[in-house]
Amino acid sequence: MSKKEVHKVNLEELNEDERRDRDDKKNLKLEDISSVGDVELPVRVEFSRVKKTIEEVLEFEAGDVVKLDRFDGEDVDVFVGEVLVAKGEITVMDDKFAVRITDFVPSDKRF
Numbered sequence: 104m105s106k107k108e109v110h111k112v113n114l115e116e117l118n119e120d121e122r123r124d125r126d127d128k129k130n131l132k133l134e135d136i137s138s139v140g141d142v143e144l145p146v147r148v149e150f151s152r153v154k155k156t157i158e159e160v161l162e163f164e165a166g167d168v169v170k171l172d173r174f175d176g177e178d179v180d181v182f183v184g185e186v187l188v189a190k191g192e193i194t195v196m197d198d199k200f201a202v203r204i205t206d207f208v209p210s211d212k213r214f
Contacts, residue, residue, distance in 0.1 A: 148191070148202050149180040178205055186213050 151171035163169075173179070178190035181202060191202035 144183050147182040149182065150193070151179075188213060 151173045153169065153172055155169075176192075178192055179202060180187055181189040181191050181204065187208050189204050189208060190206045191204045194201050194203050
């Protein structure tokens with residue numbers, strides 16, 4: 104087994120100006136990020152999530168009904184990447200399903 108070098112890290116405490124600068128960067132405005140505005144992000148709407156055993160999945164047949172864990176009218180989850188960012192309601196627009204955003208998840212509660 105080869106030896107790896109380990110270096111001690113010295114962390115310096117931020118002064119008030121550095122903290123303010125860091126906090127200002129968290130509050131970006133749309134014009135501040137215009138250079139990355141055309142980057143595509145995956146958006147996923149999760150209607151429900153249930154767990155089934157392998158045996159139950161192998162027994163699925165056309166026409167079977169899988170009972171979900173959400174109630175009629177309950178909001179669905181809207182993810183950007185793997186992060187839950189909003190809640191919404193299922194609707195129809197131009198004969199296609201759509202989601203109307205009803206609430207945003209506060210950034211400190213996103214997971």
